Amino acid sequence: MPSARGKFSKNFKLGFTFILEKCKIRVRQLRKVLDLLVHTAQCRSAKCQYTNCSKVKGLFQHGIHCKISATGGCVLCKKMWYLLQLHARGCKESECHVPRCRFMDPFYYHQSLADFAPFPVL
Numbered sequence: 001m002p003s004a005r006g007k008f009s010k011n012f013k014l015g016f017t018f019i020l021e022k023c024k025i026r027v028r029q030l031r032k033v034l035d036l037l038v039h040t041a042q043c044r045s046a047k048c049q050y051t052n053c054s055k056v057k058g059l060f061q062h063g064i065h066c067k068i069s070a071t072g073g074c075v076l077c078k079k080m081w082y083l084l085q086l087h088a089r090g091c092k093e094s095e096c097h098v099p100r101c102r103f104m105d106p107f108y109y110h111q112s113l114a115d116f117a118p119f120p121v122l
């Protein structure tokens with residue numbers, strides 16, 4: 001006869017495994033997006049093979065022309081900054097093409113990541 005306590009710990013374990021799996025998927029997705037970011041920064045092809053390349057290109061364009069900006073509360077800009085920041089932290093490239101990679105604004109470096117949208121919709 002299974003005790004109530006046994007059932008609880010089993011559910012807890014299942015929940016924990018679920019969270020771990022979810023994290024793993026997110027890290028994998030994030031890595032893909034960061035790879036895409038590096039690609040898009042130097043992509044000159046109008047008909048690129050990457051499905052999401054044009055979306056990231058659009059995001060870069062938006063960042064250049066946006067009048068609201070991340071500080072003004074623009075969601076798209078915040079997403080872009082979040083990605084650029086993540087990239088810049090892990091980037092070892094001395095001649096990186098990613099916008100602002102070598103000159104990351106200290107303001108964004110110190111801002112809490114919790115203020116940014118957790119993941120871009122690509």
Ligand SMILES: [Zn+2]
Nearest residue numbers: 043048050053
């Ligand atoms: Zn491309």
Ligand SMILES: [Zn+2]
Nearest residue numbers: 066069074077
């Ligand atoms: Zn914007």
Ligand SMILES: [Zn+2]
Nearest residue numbers: 091096098101
């Ligand atoms: Zn870089």
